[in-house]
Amino acid sequence: MREARWLVAAVLVGALGRQMTGAEKPSDEYVSAMRDLDAIKQALTEPSAPAEFAAVQKLAARAEASFKVAVLYWEAREVDDALRLAALGFKIAQDTGIAAEYGSAEGVAVGVEEMLATCDACHKAHREQMPDGTFLIK
Secondary structure (H helix, E strand, O other): OHHHHHHHHHHHHHHHHHHHHOOEOOOHHHHHHHHHHHHHHHHHOOOOHHHOHHHHHHHHHHHHHHHHHHHHHHHHHOOHHHHHHHHHHHHHHHHHHHHHHOOOHHHHHHHHHHHHHHHHHHHHHHEEEOOOOOEEEO
């Protein structure tokens, strides 16, 4: 009986803690978009990536689609700073694709750097890592 009380207490504390921080589990679509952006980041930070313009164009287009999901997610929640960051990420992805189209390794490098900084800013403000390695939105 005592163990059951502790279990109930632990569940209640966990639930109240989540309510107090306002953390929520993101939608599957949002999680998929974030995972895709992480894969894109990995590909774009390879040493040879800035010179592989055709590949960068494809990756930038994928990033645009993922940032669009983020824009819609934050728009629905009316979180202005996150919405601005997601929209900025979308614009940076577009600009990175254009830089690749024109064969500008410097433009691609700047775009990748700006994209990473934008993602990092949003993660610091709106992402909370749980003990199991998953993330909640705060």
